[in-house]
Amino acid sequence: MTSTDHARGRPTTGLLAAGCALFAMTLAWLATRGPVLVDSGIFASCGWHVLQGKALYLEAWDSKPPGITLLDGLALAVGGREIESVRTMELLFGAAAALCVFRIALVALRSRAVATASALLFAAQFYSGKVFQGGNLTEEYASVFALAGVLGAVEAGARAGRARLVAVAGAGFSFGLAALTKEPFALSALPWLAFVLLAPRAEGEPRAALRVAGIWIVAGLVPLAAVLTWLASRGAAAAWWDSITYHFVATAWDPDAPRLDANRAASASLLERVVTNWRPAWDHVLRRVPITSLAALLGLYALGSREFLCRTRWFPVPVLAMLAADYLGTLVSPRQYGHYYMQLVGSFVLLAACGLGFVAWKLEGLRAKLPAASKRLGLVVAVVALAAVAFGVVREDLVGRFRAKFAAAREFRSSAIATAILAEARPGDTLWATSGNNSRYYLETGLLSPTRYLFVFDHVFVDSWLDTGAEKLARVRADLAEAPPRFVIVAEGDAGFLEHTEFFDWITRDYVRTDVVDDDPNTRGHVARLFVRREGRQ
16 A cells, blocks of 8 residues: 555544544443442542542542542542543543554554454443443553553554654553553553564564663653652652552452451462452453454464464464453452453453454455455445444444433532532531442532541451551541541441441431431442531530
């Protein structure tokens, strides 16, 4: 293809890419129309506290890496104190993810049709309720950063000179952001670092491996250095390290055992998880979209074609290695929540893209031999593909879902509890949500927590580097006694745990139980109830 042909094809390529981005944004919009679930509410509320000047980890505690808290804080700073600010950011991330997949497939597999199909399949797979689970989760943003890293690596493999080094830096920086948002994504970077290091040899250039590796590593450490410097300036660097150690301790125990039980059983070994995690990975991702599964099998088959591997600069090899690394990443926690397997979607769809690219490459050979027949075959394939898409749209009732939810677009609805609090709140009042299930009320009311533990779950109180579980519990009690909040929210589903820690006795003694309740979307059949501090209590 000549440069003139390339220039003529650019408008079409741009339109296809824009269509994929719009499709991804539409699915993201549909997937984020539900209630604010527990993790999403925690991250958004923690971001709100940080935006109000609280030091992350030191004054607003969470066990997750800082990436998602900072992203949510940025969204709230730009769009205002409402969950729709975060949802709008998610739409932009969805568009970015689709564009990354499109460009990766276009550069590596040299087919606009494959690039378009891959981006559409990614959106369909990524926004499945089984893994997306309401959104605003660490895996969501880390997946997009990782795809940007893959794009940088692929661009580096296709370029030379300064342009290649810039792409290497972009890849390292993007994977650094991914790891800063969800730690296991650091594993995803390793196959692509190897791919970039070996690419110069394939192109006949001097290897200069040390220079390339140095640029990648330095660029990858930039986000970490920036966040660490910021936390250190707030005196919170040690608290971040404590949060990291907490996470490793918390995941070492049986997820079904009470965390305050001194005789807790250890969680399954890593080897056991390799076997047991296969089933949820299969259910949530590997068999979720049959077309993607079939294409991924073809991608595995394509690994046996040396000619195809050379044509694609061995692109399928790091893709398969990334899929294996991503699977290992899902084993870090003994739990098997669906959103953990969101990490698999990007690499799995890229493997499917390899399968589609292999088929497209074979069809090119057929077209050269039988041009007329191949055109007819292409028409038949296009009709069948459109029929399959139409059937999928009808089966999933995407049009009906879109119409039903359109009226709620960008509408911020305060709950009954938030409305009651806002009607009575005075300057300086604080709120304690007790449970992570209630954390969204910080965002809805704008009130802050008097303790760094914005919420308590039983798994919060485990030993870590700075504090024992008992010391953490004592700190919450001391904070609440020193600066008691005016409002407390109790979720019925968590009442048993509150009684075990004596918080419930304190609440029932010093607070008035109101009739203001909201349905709790995290524990079906239960409600969250508002308590207001008794006048005159000290």
